[in-house]
Amino acid sequence: MTRPILGLAASLSTALLVAGAAQAQVAPIQSSDRVYAAEQFSNTVSVTDPSTNRLVGLIRLGDASPANFSPLYxxxxxxxxxxFSPDGKTLAVVSIGSNSVSFIDTATNAVKHVTYIGRSPHEAFFTPDGEELWVTVRGEDYVSVIDPVSYNEIHRIQTPGGPGMTIFSPDGRYGYICSSFNPKTVVVDAATHEIVGEVAQPSAFCPNIAASPDGSQVWFTLKDIGKTVAFNARPPFNVLATLDTGPLTNHVNFARTARGQLAYVTVGGENAVKIFRTDDFSPVATIPVGALPHGLWAxxxxxRVYVGLENASELAVIDTASNTVVANVGVGQAPQAVVYVPGAAPSGAGDRNLQPRSDAGSVLIRMRVSDGTEADxxxxxxxxxxxxxxxxxxxGLTPRSPYVLALANAADGSGPLxxxxxxxxxxxxxxxxxxxGPIRQQVRAEQGVSRRYLVIAPGTAAMPGAPVQIQVAAP
Incomplete structure (x- = not known):
């Protein structure tokens, strides 16, 4: 099935949407705006008011383990x-383990519909005209195109196996689809759903892709080799730069700041956000943000740039003028994707159907290397x-080598593991x-359990070697 070419009325509608989006670029942060984060271990979506950096509450989409192991779950x-939809009224939430997209009314925080699709979907984005939702089905070899009115799948776009994410050019002409299992990003004509270009990926594992606000560039991250690639958003879609960004490079996004258009990259292995210019790709700053930064949105x-800290269960707020973290907001467990939706709560407190955040129940443990230096x-x-x-x-490990995470009885990691x-x-x-497993009770010596210590050791589970990273101290 091919999508019909838009008529004059639809074209005018699209132009108005684009013009509205451009106007929104200069709108200051409002109390009606919302920052959302998707949290994979609490199965929640956190809702934050960016005008106060206050958590409004959580949208609970599922239960924690072991309840979610039940065959009746x-x-x-x-x-x-x-x-999120261009009008800011609908949030699309992808759940990898249940193969679903939940459509949420941003005004009421209520689930309007759940659509179940193929194996292990990863991300979902609306076309800029709001007429379609494209969901990358990473466990298969296609993008599921969903009608956001009927919530039905209306088309499948065949891609290399393991599509990771789709992002659209600001004018809505192209969809850029990176792969998490094949070293190839494809460019799709959004009107015809046909592949019109390809970009080679230096590795097969791309988790995230973003288009610059000026429509000139597309950047994608390569988590396994610690690189970020920028390519021309228009034909011939040639690569412009390949940057060494660091181990566990997660997400990339853009902000139009007082310094101009800049790219922001989360680097989990260094617990930092790195900033680059988009004209000459030179580095601007490295901002320490906290444990395992993942998704981000300006x-x-x-x-401001909002960063989900996966291992801290927090949202870090970066001031783009000073390049510093100015606030931390506690959210659900292990935030992944983050989006900023202007005007999502047009009236009232915007807290309908939300649940309070209970104790997130997360313990953060830091590690050191053998000489006592703290590791990332x-x-x-x-x-x-x-x-x-x-x-x-x-x-900080030897590349492509076997290791084990283990428990040691001694604080220095010696003895049996x-x-x-x-x-x-x-x-x-x-x-x-x-x-x-019941690990917290051991590393905190709870309920009469003897204290133990987490270590990283080379080798296999059957034959682990001497630890190379050791828990700094019992939390």
Whole structure:
């Protein structure tokens, strides 16, 4: 199925939307605006008022473990991706584990509909005219095109296997689709749904892609090799620059600031946001932000950038004039995608159907190397009742090598080790490591349990070596 070419009325409507978006670029932060973050371990969407940097509340889409293990579980699982309609009235929330897109009314914070699609969708974005929602189905080889009125899938765009994310040119002409499993980004004509261009990826793992506000460039990140690529947003879609941004490079986005148009990149392995110019690709600043920065989005006026700190369960607020973090907002567990929606709460307090944030139940553990120097590695324990999701953002390792996350009985890591997760470092010498179990009780010596210490050791679960990173101190 091909999409019909828009008529004059639709073209005028699109022009008005584009003009409205351009006007919104200079609008200051308002109390009716909202910043949303998708949190994958609490299965929530946090709602923050950017005028006060105050959490308004949480939209709960699912339950924590082990309730979500039940065969009768009906909630969403691994809430991860976010997109919003051009009019700001609808939020599209992608849940990887339950293969779904939840449509949320931003005025009431209520779920209007849930559409179930193919295996492991990742991100969803509306076309600039608001007529379609494109969802990358990363576990398959297509983009699911959904009608946001009927909520039905109306088309599938075939792509290389594992499409990671789609972003559109500001004028709505092109959709740019990177891949998480194949080294190829494709460019699609949004009107015909046909592939009209390709861009080679230096690696196969692209989690995020963004188009510059001026419509001239597209940037995508490569998490496994620690690079970010910029290419021409128009034919011939040639690569303009490949930047070494750092291990666990997560998301990229843009802001129109007093210094001009700048690109912001979250680097998990260095717990920082890096800023680059878009004219000559030179670095501007590196901002320490906290544990495992992931998604980010700028306010329309370019004065603030909001960053989800995955291992801290917080939203960091960057002042773009001083390049410093000016606020931290506690949100749900492990925020992933972040979006800023102007005018999402047009009247009242905007807190209908929201739940308060209980204790996020996360413990942040820092690691040191053998000489005592603190590493950039952070490990978080997210409470799920009596057990925890363990997530480590590990860096500073030998590339492409086997390691284990383990428990040691001694504070210096000596003695026998009990492996809890085996992993292989990526080409940048980093990794995201996950496990599930009653770990908090051991590292905090709760309920009469003997104190133990988390370590990173080379080797396999059967034959771990001497630890190379050791827990700084018991939390």
């Amino acid at each position: 009906r909630g969403q699982l691994l809430v991860h991706g976010l997109g 306010s329309p006026d370019g004065s 590695t952070t490990i978080s324990l997210y409470d799920q009742g009596l057990i925890q999701v363990v997530q480590g953002s590990v860096s 009990e492996p809890i997760a085996a992993f292989t470092s990526n080409p940048a010498g980093a990794a995201i490591v996950n496990a599930l």
